[in-house]
Amino acid sequence: MAPEESVEASRLLQSFERRFLAARALRSFPWQSLEEKLRDSGPELLLDILQKTVKHPLCVKHPPSVKYTRCFLSELIRKPSGDSVTLSESSAIISHGTTGLVTWNAALYLAEWAIENPAAFTHRTVLELGSGAGLTGLAICKMCHPRAYVFSDCHGLVLEQLRGNILLNGLLLESDATAPAQHPGHNTHNTESPRVTVAQLDWDIVTAPQLAAFQPDVIIAADVLYCPETVLSLVRVLQTLSACQKDRQAPDAYIAFTIRNPETCRLFTTELGKAGISWEAVPRHNQKLFPYEEHSEMEILKLML
Incomplete structure (x- = not known):
């Protein structure tokens, strides 16, 4: 990665990190910049974003709400794929005599x-x-x-x-x-x-x-x-x-x-x-x-x- 590209990637990661740690509204994240960067980068950039957000030491110790995390990950997954997966599932591990209503x-x-x-x-x-x-x-x-x-x-x-x-x-x-x-x-x-x-x-x-x-x-x-x-x-x-x-x-x-x-x-x-x-x-x-x-x-x- 060229020096200027490395600086841009660092700024993008820092922007995601600050917003996620502050639990800012998802629309405030620099999604368009991420999409542009992904055209020239591999999946490593997404892994770096995960390390700065969901897997950040502070979030591991004091995790944000499950709903916020899932919405963030759904939006993140959508960027490289152009799509996302939406599920309706049970909140109970066993429901109506089956374990099949929840994702394992x-x-x-x-x-x-x-x-x-x-x-x-x-x-x-x-x-x-x-x-x-x-x-x-x-x-x-x-x-x-x-x-x-x-x-x-x-x-x-x-x-x-x-x-x-x-x-x-x-x-x-x-x-x-x-x-x-x-x-x-x-x-x-x-x-x-x-x-x-x-x-x-x-x-x-x-x-x-x-x-x-x-x-x-x-x-x-x-x-x-x-x-x-x-x-x-x-x-x-x-x-x-x-x-x-x-x-x-x-x-x-x-x-x-x-x-x-x-x-x-x-x-x-x-x-x-x-x-x-x-x-x-x-x-x-x-x-x-x-x-x-x-x-x-x-x-x-x-x-x-």
Whole structure:
């Protein structure tokens, strides 16, 4: 960076720092200057802004309100992407007998990884298992340009909230179906937007033909390893998806999770081995876009189906 550019960047960072520490109105921040600077800078500038604001030692010790922080981050994310993700979710961890109405840390972590690795999803059909509130999928749809995206879950209220969040973010939603329309190259609306489908999938009763009909290129799931029963059901679904590919290339699969109970995580890898599914850990990514507990131990496994 040239000396004059370095001075400009320092002034911009200082401006963000002072306004954030003073909890000034977001409209007072130099957003236009940031957009102009981002045209010539990489994501490092955004990381520097995070260090001067959300991750500033004073804010870590005396954090501003959650609402203020979320609004700030939403505006910040919008600058490099030209867009943002808006979610409606429950304020309770467990509501109506399900944990799917709230976004969990591994979903945020996987979304960050996807934003840093868009080529893994670009022009491909993605099947998400256990989509919950939909943040990961919405981020991928807006930032990674998949050809088609299938959100799935089993709980009726989760699916209802999920459909609302998809529409809230300006994506067109195809009619509910067991599988998306069988014309992968056909898109009846904006060609820059993926075909989006919501499917009700109960891992315990879904059949091989139902799973085969999705024809995914990529399979993802986040924060679904929360009990042994769920682990066993997930592995069964992954094994079925692997077996029903026939002459098609096996899809890539990425499973993100927070390591809360090491025994549950070991059960997952053990069951993968029994099912003949090999795996490898994905290196930690550099994106830090969302306000979650960074000290939580999170991991993404890439599975070879």
